[in-house]
Amino acid sequence: MIVAAWTESFKRAKQRMFSPLLILFFVVLIVIILLMLPLKLPVGPMYWDLIVYIDGAHRVAIGQTPSVDFFAPVGPLAYWLVAPLLTTFSNAQPLLLVQWSLLLVSAPPMFVILAHVGQRSRATAFALLLPFLFFQLLPMNVEQYSTYPSVDGYGIYNRHTSILLYSLTCGLIFLVNQRLIFLVVIWTCLALFLLKITGFIAAGLLCSFAFVAGRMSMRVALGIGAAFLLALVALDATLGVVRAYLIDIWLLVRLNEGNLLSRFLQASSLHFGILAPAAGLSVALYWFKVGDAPFRQETRGAPDAGTLARKLDRNSLWLAITILAGLFFETQNTGGQALILIWPVLLAILLGVHRLNGASLILVLSLIGAAALPPFVNVAHRTARALVVQGKFVDVPNADLKALGQVTQRPEIVERAAKMREVYSRFPETFQFLADNNLLPGFTLYSELDFQVGWLMVADEAVKAIREYEAANSIEFKTIMNLNFVNPFPFLLDRGATRHIAIGADPTRAVPAPDPETLAAVSKTDLILYPMCPITTANEALLALYRPAVAHHKFIVLSACWRGYVRQ
Template identity: 45%
Template sequence: MFFGKSFKIARAPLLSAPMFWLAFTLILLVVLLSFRLNVPIGPMYWDSYIYFDAAQRIRTGQVPNVDFSTPVGPLGYYLFAWGQSLFPKAQPLLLVQWSILIVAAPLMFGVLAELHPRNRTTGFLILVPFLVFAIFPANTQSFYPYPGLDGFGIYNRHTSLLLYVLMCGLMFMRDSAKLALFCAATMSALLLMKITGFLAGGLFGLTALLAGRISIRHVLLAAAVASAALSVLELHNGIIGAYVRDIATLVALNEGALLPRFLTVISLKLDVILPASILVLLLFWNEQRQSGAQASSEQPHFFDRSSVWLAVGLIGSVFLETQNTGSQEFIFLWPVLIMIFRRVQLRSQNFKIAFLTLAAFCSIPTFAKVAHTTLRAVAVAPTYVQPSLPELKNLGQVLTRPDFLQRAELFQSHYPQNNAAYEALAKQGQLPSWQLYSEIDFQVFWLLSANQMVTDLKSFETRTNIRLQSIMTLDFVNPFAWILDRDATRHIQIGADPFRTVPVLSEETKAAVEATDGVLRPKCPTTTNRLALQKIYLEALQDRTVIALNPCWDLLLRPGLLP
């Protein structure tokens, strides 16, 4: 009887503790990653294959940004590679999405531990969005009408989540050495995830310093700790300097795209930007009105005003999204709104109603879109089918509509029979359809085509008694080194977008491509990107033997391999 009552007394505070539910969720995710799950494939799903390319390179001793170029920082690729070694059966997209929790979850534990037990409501208000945005692999913008999970924008989602955690710390942790170490860890992670996230985080940190939320002494401590950690990495393998050089290259390749992207962000996120801007004005008006009735000693520091924090969060959000295609935009406004909500409890009822209404417009649309996209995909999954992809290992753990699969299977004969028409379109700078890469039937076809290519490549190697030790693909993604357990060509870009990320051919890259045993050339369909990549690497592909593996794939064999 005594032990029963004691258990009930202990269980009640445990179940009402945010830290318990964070730990419970992490355990549940570990269990799910241990099983061979399948998920509905979505638009631009092949972006997730970039992580397999990077993980295979890391496993074979290559260092991101030193031995190969990346579209973003190296952290996400290391997290995925580590997760892949722990969960070999995991569904790829879920593993990629959830790998960020290796960093983000301990940081969130730190924030929750700082909150007093009486502030459990605040703890849950920041924890629930954190878990939804961390777990659900979906973006706020829809690129295709049918259900599916978003395999693109993953590092953008990771960056937004880290900024969410940073903002939680700045809003709810006391100025202390603990906050300094928290900021050092979070800012280091942001730098190694994506440089624009680091810059946005720097803006938030500067505002916190000016607002008096963190002292200059603790800022210097955070900077010293982060600098020491990054210096160790640089001395170990030169990754930081190489990363900075890659950033400079990407900036040079994309320098003319900033203004159009600002306009794109504003148009796409007007549903959040408009109410947030109105709320900034409302808060500023209320602060000015209140300042006349308060003594100067009772007034908050200018930079710690609610209107300033919301404006800074909005500016940082817009800046971050100028370099993103697919993301969970503006989610780090949530902690700011919670902080403001705690302040407006002492205001008039009418003001509280106005604040809550505008705050709901700022936060609920993003939350609802991410949750709806994911839950919709889960709901239809039982009606979907799994393509037969025995050669692709984990990449085959996808589901699709039966009619999409039939259409993709039809493309296997349609594209070779009509490729002249698609080549003519590509030479005029046009894709077979306006949003080819967003179309789920194309994503399914790519997997079917890749599966057949791997089968034919293995048959070729058996027939000729040769083994290609190194492999490269003249396409956006190259998971084949991982699928076949081979070396990947060094000194090239993974996630190869010839119009945004692939620079002109250097001597170092040329030598690496020339030394590659086999270069795979996809032909179904001919696209602008594939033609552009062939043009960039043309000089390094001279005198190769062309082997037609099948109507959709050629193998460009290094001279001297065939007897």
């Protein structure tokens, strides 16, 4: 009897040890430990997008409010999450810190979902948890803009949005309890609204279908709407951020006007490898009349689920809706983890395939695999390559970049970046000619690794030059602005940042024409930097936009790669 009792106790302990909730908890602890370490990652294409987060988070840390005090390409949540972590984990690799910051928002609804689903099936709970952790932890996009091993510092907000859409879909598909649905939906939708508006619209499509399909009762739907509006009113009353954010969205829409149909076609072609089998699977499910997995029948117990709801609540339609929502979100994206929100639906389909046999079973299983595998294979392959080659990479030379300098790349790329810096500085007239003719030095300049590595090295040069100028002239610049896409210098030098300007300053699609308030703020900036390595059309456009505000600044030469405008 004693042996039997011990055996039973061991089995229970083993079950608790391998609980999905416990695994998620331990992963969060491991993330905290890793953020304490000075890890290094290889620089990837468009890596400087990461600095937009650092700039925004630093602004929040010094008391600025997104959309109120500066124009941002995404919602305020991104910077609110990173700001306290940037101070707490000063040695953390910045890309990992930004990527994992979303766990503060994404982990709570997954705890709720896993606790509920795990009561019925631990295997199903693990099948929801593992994809969540995989895509949440790895800073990689499905898309690839470089054949060399590296990590992706761009598209982070798209990856974050995809993770939240995945969590929302898990809740809508697998939760039964209406109170839990309320908690998961209000949490994820509020986060999506404050993160990226296109993700919020995609979530609205999913939630609307969940309501008409009987997954969500009228009472819960009204409660979600009321709670959502109440939260926005409270945020706006305390910070004034909601109205300012909506104005920013309107300005971004005007700056990025285009044909939505063409964007759908572009997104469809880019992600055809996922879209085609997923669409084919939806048609096959409808054709074979495959309904729902047995446990999903419980969801039809929603108070007001009627005949129409029972007809709509089918795997084939859920898959079609998630495809549409995911595709809409991808119409506005350059990079991310596309269409992973269909995974919970694919899992629900997989749990019901026992109703099929023969050729129909083989077809459905093949289409499930074809739709599910591309994101996983791409991200896993690129991550493995980036990790395996780390031993052959060298550190990017820097002395004053703080944690931003915890990066590596191939020695020949670092060497080329150094030589190109010399070319840019010795022959500025060549690059001025290119800029005057609306040409970049390379057609894909910003995705080229040597440019990204070189930009970090040149930014390090700027910090040193600024300190030397301040020491030589017995002054200290309180506010610093950079006429460039990114501005890490207030963060690197612990200074103030110019208010009311755009961060992530792409003048073609993310910089509104400056109003008098903006120009006044720029004119009061102590140091306005202008990068020369290389001269580009974007930098020239930014200088033209803000030229009225620098008219009374003193022009200085800081270094071979940097010019400046000092407030008199």
